[in-house]
Amino acid sequence: MEYNSQREKLTIPEYGRHIQKMVQSVLAEKDKELRNKQAKAIIDVMGQLNPHLRDVADFKHKLWDHLFVISEFKLDVDSPFPNPTKESLTVKPEKLAYPSRNIKYRHYGRTNEIMIEKAIEFPEGPEKDALILTIANHLKKSYVTWNKDSVDDSKIIGDLLSLSDGKLKLDDKTVLTDTTEILAANKRKKRNARSNNTHKSRNNPRRRGGH
Numbered sequence: 550m551e552y553n554s555q556r557e558k559l560t561i562p563e564y565g566r567h568i569q570k571m572v573q574s575v576l577a578e579k580d581k582e583l584r585n586k587q588a589k590a591i592i593d594v595m596g597q598l599n600p601h602l603r604d605v606a607d608f609k610h611k612l613w614d615h616l617f618v619i620s621e622f623k624l625d626v627d628s629p630f631p632n633p634t635k636e637s638l639t640v641k642p643e644k645l646a647y648p649s650r651n652i653k654y655r656h657y658g659r660t661n662e663i664m665i666e667k668a669i670e671f672p673e674g675p676e677k678d679a680l681i682l683t684i685a686n687h688l689k690k691s692y693v694t695w696n697k698d699s700v701d702d703s704k705i706i707g708d709l710l711s712l713s714d715g716k717l718k719l720d721d722k723t724v725l726t727d728t729t730e731i732l733a734a735n736k737r738k739k740r741n742a743r744s745n746n747t748h749k750s751r752n753n754p755r756r757r758g759g760h
Contacts (some may be wrong), residue, residue: 560619564595570617581598581625588626596626599735614638653712656695662712669716681717685709694735699728 551760559569575587596602598624605611610630617624622635652659655700664684672676689705709717 551641560621561615564615568595568598569619572616572624576620576623576625579628584624584626587729588616588624654708657691657708657712661687662689665709665713665717670714681709681719682723682725684717685719685723689725689728690731693728693731729757 551735557569559566571594575584575591578587592609595612595615596608602608603613613628613630614633617628617633618638622633653663654679661684664687668677668680668684671680687707688709689700689702692700692705693723703759705723705725706719706721706723709719
């Protein structure tokens with residue numbers, strides 16, 4: 550009995566062992582004209598085995614690239630596309646540049662900082678006062694979400710003053726959303742999320758064994 554662990558490793562497992570053996574057969578063919586015909590036949594089979602690739606741009610180009618990969622770039626055939634090299638297919642993408650801005654209090658997040666920056670530019674009046682109170686409540690929700698402990702409103706008001714460089718002030722006697730109310734709302738959100746996931750799972754025919 551032949552075990553998979555004893556067989557040659559599949560270069561691209563999605564195409565299976567038969568395709569790999571067909572490619573090895575083409576590599577052994579000395580007549581280039583026959584190699585070209587066999588390579589085209591393999592491309593057709595590869596396309597049938599992976600119909601999802603038809604939605605990929607340059608469908609045929611992708612198949613030919615895979616063919617050369619399976620042959621470990623040793624295949625000598627006339628491809629309708631430039632022959633790929635091992636180096637060209639293993640080039641690492643450039644690292645994304647992440648924002649270097651430091652967040653003063655990470656548990657509040659960048660979104661709250663942006664809201665504070667916008668609020669500072671807001672014209673004075675009742676609307677700005679309401680906006681400052683709303684931001685303070687958002688800060689408290691963020692604090693409780695990450696720390697899961699009760700927090701004095703004076704702490705949130707002080708942090709808002711610090712984050713706004715002293716430009717957004719609330720009276721020390723201001724009452725923010727109660728901590729227990731925030732925790733209860735968080736529990737409801739989690740419960741609703743679990744309920745929705747369960748509902749989706751029950752209505753998914755694949756999970757029920759359907760086809």
